[in-house]
Amino acid sequence: MALEHALLVALSEKPGSGLELARRFERTLGFFWQASHQQIYRVLARMEADGWVEVETVAQEGRPDKRVHTPSATGRAVLREWLAAPMTLEEFRSETAVKLRGASYGDRAAVLRNLAQARADHATRLTHYEQLEREQFPDPAGLTGAALDRWLVLRGGVRLEQFWIDWTTDYLKAHGEAPR
Amino acid sequence: MALEHALLVALSEKPGSGLELARRFERTLGFFWQASHQQIYRVLARMEADGWVEVETVAQEGRPDKRVHTPSATGRAVLREWLAAPMTLEEFRSETAVKLRGASYGDRAAVLRNLAQARADHATRLTHYEQLEREQFPDPAGLTGAALDRWLVLRGGVRLEQFWIDWTTDYLKAHGEAPR
DNA sequence: AGCCCCATGTAACCGGTTACATGATTGG
DNA sequence: CCAATCATGTAACCGGTTACATGGGGCT
Numbered sequence: 415m416a417l418e419h420a421l422l423v424a425l426s427e428k429p430g431s432g433l434e435l436a437r438r439f440e441r442t443l444g445f446f447w448q449a450s451h452q453q454i455y456r457v458l459a460r461m462e463a464d465g466w467v468e469v470e471t472v473a474q475e476g477r478p479d480k481r482v483h484t485p486s487a488t489g490r491a492v493l494r495e496w497l498a499a500p501m502t503l504e505e506f507r508s509e510t511a512v513k514l515r516g517a518s519y520g521d522r523a524a525v526l527r528n529l530a531q532a533r534a535d536h537a538t539r540l541t542h543y544e545q546l547e548r549e550q551f552p553d554p555a556g557l558t559g560a561a562l563d564r565w566l567v568l569r570g571g572v573r574l575e576q577f578w579i580d581w582t583t584d585y586l587k588a589h590g591e592a593p594r
Numbered sequence: 595m596a597l598e599h600a601l602l603v604a605l606s607e608k609p610g611s612g613l614e615l616a617r618r619f620e621r622t623l624g625f626f627w628q629a630s631h632q633q634i635y636r637v638l639a640r641m642e643a644d645g646w647v648e649v650e651t652v653a654q655e656g657r658p659d660k661r662v663h664t665p666s667a668t669g670r671a672v673l674r675e676w677l678a679a680p681m682t683l684e685e686f687r688s689e690t691a692v693k694l695r696g697a698s699y700g701d702r703a704a705v706l707r708n709l710a711q712a713r714a715d716h717a718t719r720l721t722h723y724e725q726l727e728r729e730q731f732p733d734p735a736g737l738t739g740a741a742l743d744r745w746l747v748l749r750g751g752v753r754l755e756q757f758w759i760d761w762t763t764d765y766l767k768a769h770g771e772a773p774r
Numbered sequence: 775a776g777c778c779c780c781a782t783g784t785a786a787c788c789g790g791t792t793a794c795a796t797g798a799t800t801g802g
Numbered sequence: 803c804c805a806a807t808c809a810t811g812t813a814a815c816c817g818g819t820t821a822c823a824t825g826g827g828g829c830t
Contacts, residue, residue: 520677
């Protein structure tokens, strides 16, 4: 329902080409909204056709030209309207949860092994997020506006990884595995 | 990639018709995997064609017949194989997160208002989960096997709602709103 | 010469959502 | 009689994924 809107947020922070957006998504908004470059190009083309963004072709030294997108007045209005709309209760879809629930119908030892690996992966990502937090927000107390929002969303990423670690730890312990 | 597998888990717990499955999904697995009856019918038909389930038509008093699905030997083997496969690092896709990050490009007061509502919705769901836990698992210490798994997944639901409440509380407080 | 990176895309597919359809039975 | 429930579907759409394509530049 809303790669368009995620792109408008990203372009409001900083105009950019399709590939730049794809790379930014991997690093920032991508914690909570993933998008491949193919899909970004397709949606950007639609947004351009609908007049949500303005495009400027920028020549570069020793590289292909890039098409830099900026939200238009229409795009900014669309974004404002979307931001003010009520949030729907979000659903969480987890293959892992299905596996945990179904473990007794297969090889439980394998499930526990894979879960321990998943737990380690989440721990790695948590460490990464915490490092980003130290680097980008050394003094959170003084933040306001968009910078404060960016910090709070990163905090959400940290909290989410902690959720995963806590839950998987619960599961492993309850089945007699001692994590870490 | 895996409504098939979620259905195999559900049918392993208890065989059932399409509509029964749809209702069960709303109450149990649905915390972590939502599915409409339309899609369940479609996937069940494919599973039947592929020989993953066996179907028995059961006549009922004063109601239409129902087609009860049970995992076949093939289906059980498919489920075992899927359960043993490594888990991929799960991505979380949140429209709310995008709105929080973009709040400064629209009406922040409206975003905060909607977020307070979202927080209340998650609190309601948390209360609901906790009630289910008290009803269905009054004595978790004695659980083993599939029942233990069901409790642990419900615990995951509780933890997830707590994550939402904690995060939204962070955000509201940082922007000078006092929740509750 | 071969490979990776930049940059922009197209095409086929696939899973899930939404809207609609049918027909029987029970309850107000 | 009407509405709701049980039960099973079909059809159109839509967003996202995967695979493939193109062409120039720099690096080894």
